Amino acid sequence: MHPAPSVIIFTTLSGLGFGLLIWLGLGMPTVTGWVAFVFFLIAYALAVGGLLASTFHLGHPERAFKAFTQWRTSWLSREAWAAVAALIVMAIYGAGLVFFGTRVAFLGWIGAALSLLTVYCTSMIYGQLKTVPRWKTPLTPVLLMAISLAGGALLAGQVTEALILLPVAAVVQVVWWVKGDTALKSSGSDMASATGLGGIGQVRAFEPPHTGTNYLLREFVHVVGRKHAIKLRAIALVLGYAVPVALLLMPFGHLLALIAVAAHLAGIAASRWLFFAEAEHVVGLYYGKR
């Protein structure tokens, strides 16, 4: 799949933003006044910023509100509802903390649940697609929720939780990669099934339908060099998980925390680039590209 910057930015930032909202909703940390204001500002900047970035890849962003209508079948529509609901509930809850110094616990829990639901809906946009075998696994929502929870804990300064969740997310990440590498092969889709000609013999793409490129090739056929991918996986693991864990084990300091968050964001962005770039869409089979 084409690793579009808008979608990478969207899933990385909003995942982290909603992750922070989950912890704020749970009252970890319980903050009020200006400190609460700064926490909520960061969470909303990430979550809303990510959502706005996602509208950049739309052909008609001015019609985006129509995406609220099909929640019965569409995960994208459900994500829109969950995100708006989470942001509204958390705004009321946050206003209580910032302006009145009171924590309405049940609102926080609802907001946290809705924030987690938003991340789940986002992950299911990808996890539902049978056409991309690497994504079509229950591990995809597990991975994106684990990253969101771990990153949120890191950003919320929940050291103990982050020290548990970051390694957990790293393990899910590695398992997801290893399983994903054989997903296309074990999906049963190949050139023989795509063309229905496998019964005659070995199928080879002889001539594409056109001399140039097209939308399908640009959007769905992106081939990453194997060496390149292994290097990027290493970078994602070190920056996204190992460095933050190492820094959390050191005595706490705001500068170290900032470096930990920056490293985590960079690592997750690398992992998210791979999430798209390495994903093989079965339409590539028609072009002999798999």
Next chain:
Amino acid sequence: MTSLPESTDRKLGLVIDLDTCVGCHACVVSCKGWNTENYGAPLSDQEPYGADPTGTFLNRVHSYEVQPDQGAAQLIHFPKSCLHCDDAPCVTVCPTGASYKRVEDGIVLVNETDCIGCGLCAWACPYGAREMDAAEGVMKKCTLCVDRIYNENLPEEDRVPACVRTCPAGARHFGDLGDPNSDVSKLVEERGGMDLMPEQGTKPVNKYLPPRPKDRMDRPAPAQAEGDIDVLAPFLKPVAEEPKGFIGWLDKALEKL
């Protein structure tokens, strides 16, 4: 509504004969011609006369080489457009309701004024049937020429999809695949019509007829029916088994050297 209908009254679709398709791309051109001038936004091209031309097409013809374990490879031309699936994954993922499958005839369509151009339907389609138009920012797909097949302003013989009407090889057939007595259903039955990527669970309406086994030079032709005489046969017999005359002398002379 992007929920799929429980069932459709008819299942209009195409039957594509891989045995007779000659790969001339006439269906591609007529499809682009009709659909750029009629239903919905035109099918734009980007840099059509430049160094790197691209464009939106609803129908494309691939060519595959199939190598059997023994014998010569076979070249198969392979037209591909929307299969108007019964279980169309492109419809259910649509967040706006722009994509829908019609109850009356099973055609999958896009209401372009509702499309936000998110591209998720194209992601969900295993066949590459949907293409985002780079100029309009909306999703384009085969409409089964919905503006031809019911169009009473056209002569009756033209009320079929443009690709079917134009195919010079008769490799494309249009009809109701939900009716077991329709011509297309009979054709599918007779020739063993198949689904593309059945493992994807999309239940395509369009069927493909597999290529028939080819004649082979090293094998005698199948026995002719009684009384069926090939008038050319006497002329195609070898004139002489053994060389005669000058060639015969030369052959012998060279042999002796």
